Amino acid sequence: MASAVRVHEIGGPEVLRYEEIAVGSPGPGEVRLRHTAIGLNFLDTYFRSGLYPSPQGLPFIPGNEAAGIIVEVGAGVSEFRPGDRVAYGSSLGAYATERVMATAPLVKLPDTIRDETAAAMMLKGMTARYLLRQTHKLKAGDTILVHAAAGGVGLILSQWATHLGATVIGTVGSSEKAELARANGVAYAINYNEENFVERVRDITEGAMCDVVYDGVGQATYPASLDTLKPRGLFVSFGNASGAIQNFSLMALSQKGSLYATRPTLFTHVATRDALLENANDLFDVVGSGIVRIPVNQRYRLADAAEAHRDLEGRRTTGSTVLLP
Template identity: 50%
Template sequence: MAKRIQFRTHGGPEVLEYVDFEPASPGPKEVLVRNKAIGVNFIETYFRTGLYPAPSMPSGLGNEGAGVVEAVGSEVTHVKAGDRVVYGTGPLGSYSEFHMIPAANLAKLPDDISFEQGAAVMLKGLTVQYLFRQTYEIRPEEIILFHAAAGGVGSIACQWANAMGVKLIGTVSSPEKAAHAKANGAWEVIDYSKEDVAKRVLELTDGKKVSVVYDGVGKDTWETSLNCLELRGLLVSFGNASGPVAGVNLGILASKGSLYVTRPTLGSYANSPQALQAMADEVFGMVASGKVKVDDIRKYALKDAGQAHTDLSARRTTGSMILVP
């Protein structure tokens, strides 16, 4: 029997169960992947707690992984058994030795990218790709603000921005995380536990503020993010690590300078096999060139997914986290 992580009820990391299951055979447009490494992302805590609804219960968990094609459905032509593949857009259930994936959600994993690198970078890298290259195209010498700059997405964002000649100001919660973000290429770092973020941004920009804020934190940083934006600036709210932004009065956007806000999701950008592969190719190109490094990978055994969630929620981690079956 194969092993996977599932949950029957919402709650803390203790609801995660390590259970036996029998993998099914692929449908016509499906691919069964034998996972070699599995990405861990904050969004999975939303499903576990019930902030985001799972399609059914009991539910698997996780959307990201890298491995080898075990079997393909009758209508699948672009991958075959034995191919190295990677995925980052689900469906739920990647915390498993085997995962059934719609063929359209798979990308080829280049030979020069390891399974661990693929699982560590796919979802986070795709996120940075659409944030920086599609939601708002950042430009050389532009000053931007990126919250949680020492986390998994933030670590990649710091490197990617630096490679593009963009001046990224990162927010962090400790001196250790500040050092981590700076090592990854952040132009400046603000420790929000000790400094007023909006005031410091004003100082760093000579009173101009920034054109765009990337905010994956949510409720706790909502107003701070708005206060850091220049006239007609854009807030890209792409996550809810501190809880969802709710009860928004749109008038605040007018009063703070005719601001814009968008709430993008990866699925709206990687919305076809061609778009997904093109985005993945750019991510892996950045890794292969050395512009984005994913060497800082924290590894847990699959059975220890609960501990991984405990560490993630407590913000004890930097860089990327993976589970190893």
């Protein structure tokens, strides 16, 4: 029998229940996939807590990112075959040893990418890619602020942005995380527990401030993030690690210098097959060439997903984390 972590009622990590499941044969346009590694993301906690309602209702299997091997294909599937190594970053239901899923979110893995690396980077790496290449087309000479710079997206984004010629300022929560951030492309690491990050950005930039702030934290960094931007700068809110932003003020954008603001998601940036492959192939290129390293700093058994969620929400993780079936 296959096993999975399921959510029967929304709530804290304690609602994650590891149990046996039945996995049938794939239908038309589907494959049966045996997972080898599963990515852990803050997005998973949003579905678990009910911040984001599950499109499957209750119960549901959380997780949107994993790598594995195809064991069976359904009718009409020609792009994949049994034995193919594949990965995905945008399909709910990853916390399982096996699953049946549509082929649309899947991409084949090149030999240069290990399974654990793929599981740790698909959602986070493709997020970093659209943030740098589409939300704002980063160019050499830009100065950016990355909140949670020692987190999964933060470490990937910082390395990639530095390669593109930007100056990266990053916020972190400890001296150890500051060291990790600096080792991964952050030119200036700010410990927000010891320094006012707005004042520190002003000092670093000599008052010029930032072209973009990438904010995956949410409630705890708003509205201060707006004060780190130069006139007509861009506030990118792409996550809610500390809770969703409440009472967002459009008037504040005017008052603080004709600022721009956006709340993008990965799912709309990989909604078509062409967009998915373009994004994934760019990610494979920078990782396969060594431009971006994917640090897998924590590993948990899939059965211990609740513990992993507690550590993630307690800010006790850095970089990427994988769950192993």
